[in-house]
Amino acid sequence: MEPQSGIKTWQWVVTVIVIIVLIIIGIMVFGNKKTDVSDVGLIDTASTTDTSISEANRIVMSDQFPGNVVYFSSITLANAGWVEIHKDNAGVPGVGIGTMYLEKGINPGGKITLTSPIVEGGIYYAMLHSDDGDKKFDATKDLPLKDSKGNIIMKLFRATSTADAGIKG
16 A cells, blocks of 8 residues: 555646746747837938938037037937037127037037137127037038028027026027
């Protein structure tokens, strides 16, 4: 006569098989999920409009203290490019007096050293330009960036000794 051991061998085998099957099903359902790029909702660059590109190009700065340096708070570019500081010429941008190369994306806070100082009461323009790929500024090749309406993307600012000392650019 055999002693009673509780669970018989065949019951153990069935239990182990059921556990293995559940693990396999779990891996199939939950384990092999790879993210498909189309599921993420990424922007299709082929269908990107001029409006979204121009909105990615932006200058944030304020009035500046007179001197040889101009500060910006933030410049955002859809592609690497330039910011050029211009003197005023009867209400439109005139001679360029300083440039700075910037990478694609958000460029937080920076300073541009000028070849000619900005003076008290003067009006100046910070204008965004493209880069032709050589990372060397050439106004004939690195053209001003435009928004969706065809306007050059720039920020007018003044040189004033009353500029907010707490905010550079």
